[in-house]
Amino acid sequence: MSLAESPVYSSSSDDFAGLLERELESGSSESSPVEEDKEADDNGSDVESESRIKRRKVENAENLEETSGSTSQGFSEQKSEVSAVEDMCAHPGSFGDMCFLCGQRLNEQSGVTFGYIHKGLRLNNDEIDRLRNTDIKKSLHRKKLYLVLDLDHTLLNSTQLNHMTAEEEYLMSPTDSLPDVLKGSLFRLDLMRMMTKLRPFIRTFLKEASEMFEMYVYTMGDRAYALEMAKLLDPNKEYFGDRVISRDDGTLKNQKGLDIVLGQESAVLILDDTENAWAKHKDNLILMERYHFFRSSCHQFGFTCESLSEMKTDESEPEGALANVLDLLKRIHKIFFNELGGNLIDRDVRQVLKTVRKEVLKGCKVMFSRIIPSKVPADNHHLWKMAEQLGAICSTEVDSSVTHVVALDAGTEKSRWAVKQKKFLVHPGWVEAANYMWRKQPEEKFPVTETKSKTQTQ
Amino acid sequence: MFFHIVLERNMQLHPRHFGRNLRENLVAKLMKDVEGTCSGQHGFVVAITGIENIGKGLIRDGTGFVSFPVKYQCVVFRPFKGEILEAVVTMVNKMGFFAEAGPVQIFVSNHLIPDDMEFQSGDMPNYTTSDGSVKIQKDSEVRLKIIGTRVDATEIFCIGTIKDDFLGVINDPASV
Numbered sequence: 312m313s314l315a316e317s318p319v320y321s322s323s324s325d326d327f328a329g330l331l332e333r334e335l336e337s338g339s340s341e342s343s344p345v346e347e348d349k350e351a352d353d354n355g356s357d358v359e360s361e362s363r364i365k366r367r368k369v370e371n372a373e374n375l376e377e378t379s380g381s382t383s384q385g386f387s388e389q390k391s392e393v394s395a396v397e398d399m400c401a402h403p404g405s406f407g408d409m410c411f412l413c414g415q416r417l418n419e420q421s422g423v424t425f426g427y428i429h430k431g432l433r434l435n436n437d438e439i440d441r442l443r444n445t446d447i448k449k450s451l452h453r454k455k456l457y458l459v460l461d462l463d464h465t466l467l468n469s470t471q472l473n474h475m476t477a478e479e480e481y482l483m484s485p486t487d488s489l490p491d492v493l494k495g496s497l498f499r500l501d502l503m504r505m506m507t508k509l510r511p512f513i514r515t516f517l518k519e520a521s522e523m524f525e526m527y528v529y530t531m532g533d534r535a536y537a538l539e540m541a542k543l544l545d546p547n548k549e550y551f552g553d554r555v556i557s558r559d560d561g562t563l564k565n566q567k568g569l570d571i572v573l574g575q576e577s578a579v580l581i582l583d584d585t586e587n588a589w590a591k592h593k594d595n596l597i598l599m600e601r602y603h604f605f606r607s608s609c610h611q612f613g614f615t616c617e618s619l620s621e622m623k624t625d626e627s628e629p630e631g632a633l634a635n636v637l638d639l640l641k642r643i644h645k646i647f648f649n650e651l652g653g654n655l656i657d658r659d660v661r662q663v664l665k666t667v668r669k670e671v672l673k674g675c676k677v678m679f680s681r682i683i684p685s686k687v688p689a690d691n692h693h694l695w696k697m698a699e700q701l702g703a704i705c706s707t708e709v710d711s712s713v714t715h716v717v718a719l720d721a722g723t724e725k726s727r728w729a730v731k732q733k734k735f736l737v738h739p740g741w742v743e744a745a746n747y748m749w750r751k752q753p754e755e756k757f758p759v760t761e762t763k764s765k766t767q768t769q
Numbered sequence: 770m771f772f773h774i775v776l777e778r779n780m781q782l783h784p785r786h787f788g789r790n791l792r793e794n795l796v797a798k799l800m801k802d803v804e805g806t807c808s809g810q811h812g813f814v815v816a817i818t819g820i821e822n823i824g825k826g827l828i829r830d831g832t833g834f835v836s837f838p839v840k841y842q843c844v845v846f847r848p849f850k851g852e853i854l855e856a857v858v859t860m861v862n863k864m865g866f867f868a869e870a871g872p873v874q875i876f877v878s879n880h881l882i883p884d885d886m887e888f889q890s891g892d893m894p895n896y897t898t899s900d901g902s903v904k905i906q907k908d909s910e911v912r913l914k915i916i917g918t919r920v921d922a923t924e925i926f927c928i929g930t931i932k933d934d935f936l937g938v939i940n941d942p943a944s945v
Contacts (some may be wrong), residue, residue, distance in 0.1 A: 411881075412878060414850065434919070449888075449890070457782060547892075552862075
């Protein structure tokens, strides 16, 4: 076997980088002195033989079988091992289109992009699973779950400066002349031509939630907006770190997904005001009542009433939505870690959520009066479904076990029956409020008026 | 690795820069245009160290601009596979950590961090050995080995490893 004939000994790919690589790898090939001696005998030149061994290293097993016929068995085994390791790399993910395990350039792009963590980073599904599995153990050990937070209408409300009405002009004045309730929670972002109001109770909420959860921000806004808002919410960078996800990072258009959240789905809770954004993860979702502070935001959702900003008031801090949801999160956290039996890893926060929801209207038997159109099957109506998810029993028949009649009009037959039988007669808002507040609401707060039926009969 | 090489570039200069300061203007513009850029072939241009030769200017038809072929010496930086680099950690997360060596972005996956180092989350995420003696966090300086490079028109990406002898933290900001 002479060098000139050997297929691996061609100088065509002799670029600088290649040379350096071989030089840097030279240390390892000296570990088999016996073979080297043999080779040296064959060629009579140490330098040449060394470079030949090094070149061989990068060749595939087939070539090695051919060329290593004259060398000992041990040598060829060692070589094929090296090539096997190279072939075996499963390419768990890539950075700048290079596998981050073996450094090889990858031609086809696979896996999920994690642009929110770093530009050019992609992970394969197996790797995501592996990361989630190792992470969940640590999180559970520290008694932490994952919490995904929406921004707009959940944690804050933003408006374009040019959409502000005359009644909102007072918000543009310098900070010290603002009403006390707005200090520290109203921000004017001149660069983005926006004004942002944080929801009351937000500071306490984030502080206490961070002790129970690893928190993500997930917004349908663009990246610049998401980062700016994260800065307002978390000026000391103690809550979110690099876990800020915007619509630019999502894998589906107009949808939010947990596929780019590195948390096991069985341990993730989501706070969002838009149910439709989470089509695949409704079981993880805690629906929030929308926070509208600015007029433009009310207008966008079709409300014509005066906004909180125009009335110079705000959501209640101790009884607002965030205080309420924090209480719910604490309850869920406690049930998950202290009250559920079995292995921590097998527990599912979605089940807890379902159970807690079922407790809300437990023991109530709800009948709907002129709410559900007679054409559609009753159990398909959203209020019916909502009441059932909240643990109530729904009924279409008048019967003595019914506890609540839900109606828009006190003049219907069922409504009159309810009044006569001293059953609760409530507005549909009672069910919706219970759904948002996760507690049964006082029935007196949701009276049904008879005005509509009077005008009809007149 | 750094290289001191000679490169050539055609500089277009507006006539208002002509006059006795022509040469200075040309050099100033060259520095502005070239330093900090990246070419796939040579890597990142760190600094211009000298001008070898400025050729005869040629007036461009129609515009009045004059183009000068300029030969200049410069220091370029280009990472190679197998090279050992010292870099500053910029971000640490579950997947591994990112580090920078000047303009070069390096990612070290948690597969290529020694097995005895474990990820610790919190407001200062880090990788720490079980006895707590070695810690990698933001702003740590690490010595790593490049196992893959990609040099783009404007960026250099690298994959690194610290799973080898004599690699890892060389200066821990927490202990200083």
